[in-house]
Amino acid sequence: MIRSIHFWLLPMLIVFLAVYGTIGWNFIISLTDFQGITLPAYEVSNFDLEMYTQLIEDSTFWRALRNTVILMVLFPLACLSVGIFLAIIVDQKIRFENTFRIIYLLPFSLSFVVTAKFWLWMYNPEIGVINSILGYFGLDFLALNWLAPEYRLWAVMIALVWQFSGYAMIIYLAGLRRIPTTQYEAAKSDGANSLTVYLRIIIPQLRASTVSAAIVLIVFTLKAFDFLYAMFRSFPGPTADILATMMYREAFESANWAYGATIAMVLFLLALVIVVPYLYTEYRRGAL
C-alpha cells in the first residue's frame, strides 16, 4: 500500500492535467485545421500533418528558428562567462562583498517587462543613455542606432545578459564555495599563478554548476517572449523574431490556432532535446 498517496495525488493530478494533458491536447490541435472563431473539430479522420508541412515551407519559421537557436546558444554562453567572472572577483575575500553581490543580482529580481523598458531608454538613438555617455566622451562614431534591425538581436542579448548574469554568478559562487580552500593553497604553493589555478583547477570543478545554470538559462531563452513583447510587441522584425513571438502572432493575433499549436510543438521539442538528457543524467546520478 502506498501510504503517502493522499499527499501527492491532488498535486499530481493538477500537474499532469496542466502540463502533460495540455501538451497532448496541443498536439491534437496541431493535427487539425482549427482557425478563426469556429470551434475545433476533433475528428480523427481529419487529423493530418498539413500544418507541419506548411511550417516546413514557411520562410518566417526558418528565420525564427535560426534566431531562436542563436539566442539559445550565445545568450547562455555570454551569461555564463560574465557570471563566472563576477563570481571569481566577488570571491576574492573582498570588503563589501554583500553589497557587490546584491548589486550584480539586482537586475535578476526584475521582470522581463521592466528590463525591456529600461533598455528602451538605454538604447534610444537620439537621447538615450548609451549614446549620451558615448557623446560625453567624444565617441559619437560608436553611437549606433542600437535597435536597428541589423543590431537588434545583439541588443536583446546584451540586455538579457545584464539581467541574468547575476543569476549565473550566484550559482557559480555556491560552486566555488564548495571547493576546499586547501586546493587553492596547494596549487599556489606550487608556484602556479592565479589565472592558471582558475583555468586548470577551479573551473573544471564547476562543471555541475555550469550545466545546471546553462539549462536554466536556455529555458529562460525559450521564455524570452516577455522581453521581446515588451520591447517590440509581437513582431520584433525578421532579424529578431523568435519562435515564441511567431507562435503568439499566429495563434492570438491571426487566429491560426492549429498553426500556432504546431509552432508550439517545435518549441516543446526544442525544450525536450535539452531538458530530457539533463534530467535523465540527474535521475541516474540519484541527484533528484
Add this chain to the structure above:
Amino acid sequence: MSPEADTRHVLERFQEWRQRIDKRRAGLYIGLAVLAFVYLLPFEAGIMTALKSQSGYLTSSPLAPPLDSFTLGPWTEAWSALSGSFMNSLGFAVPAAILSAVLGSIAAHGLTNIDWKYQNLLFLLFVAGIFLPYQSVLVPLTRFWNAVDLHAILANLGPINVWTLPYMRDHYATILELIFTHTAYGIPIATLLFRSFYQELSTEMVEAARIDGATPTSVYTNIILPLSKPIFIVVFIYQFTSIWNGLLISLIVAGVGPAAPITVEVNKLAIAGEIPTYNTMMAGAFITAIPTLLIYIFFGDRFAQGVRGYG
C-alpha cells in the same frame, strides 16, 4: 612625543597601509566598482528620467539629476494608468503563490520518504514541468477557459448569484482563472524547492516517529510543518516574484481587459518605434518593479536561496 617621532610614526603607518593594498588589490576594487556602475546604470538613468519633466529629459543628460525640471508628474500619471492593474496583479499573485506553495509542500512531503518504487520517477515528471515552454500549452489553455465559464459556474453555484453581491465585479472571475492557472504551473518548482529542503531535514526524527507508528499525516503536521516556516518564505518569495513578473500566461488568460495584470498594462505606456514619453514610461517601469524590488531589498538572502534551488 616629539614632532620628529610623530612624522616617523605617520610614515610607518602609511608604509604599512601601502603594503596591505597592493596594486592588484586596487585593480580588483576598481573593476568591481566599474561593474557595479554598469549594473546600476539603467536604474540610475531610469530614476533620474522619471523625476524630470518632458522638456527636462529631452534637454539634459539621462544620468544628470533633475535640477530645475524636477517633477513627480510622471509618477502620478503612470500610477493613474497602472493602479487598477497593480491591484489585479496583487489579487492573483499573492493567492497563487500561497496555493502553489501549500500544494508543493504536501506533494514534496509525499514524495520525500520513499515507500513506493516509482516515487522518484513521479517526482521526475513533476520536475520536468518546470522546464515547460509555456507556448506549448497556450492554445489549449485558451480553449479550456473558453469552455469552463467560471463566471457562469459561480453565478449558479449557491442560492444567490455572487456577482450581484456588493463589491463584486465581473472581472474577478478572470482573476480567479489567473489564480488557478498560475497555481497549477507553479506546483512543479514549489515541489522541487520543498523536496530538497525536506531531504536535508534530519531523518532521525521522522524515522523514530514512523517506528512509533506515526502515519505520514501525523509526521507532516507534527514534525515537518513546524520546521517548514523558512522554506515556506523562500518558496512564497520565489513564486510571488515569478508570477508577478510574468507576462505571457497572464496576457493569454486575462488579455487587455479589466482584469489585465500590470505587466500587460505597462506596455501601453510605450514600446519601441512609437514615440513614448520616457519619463512616464520609466516611472511605470519602477511602479511595476516595486513589489519585487522591495522583496529583494528586504529578503535578498531568501530570494537568492530560491534562485539557487532552481538550478
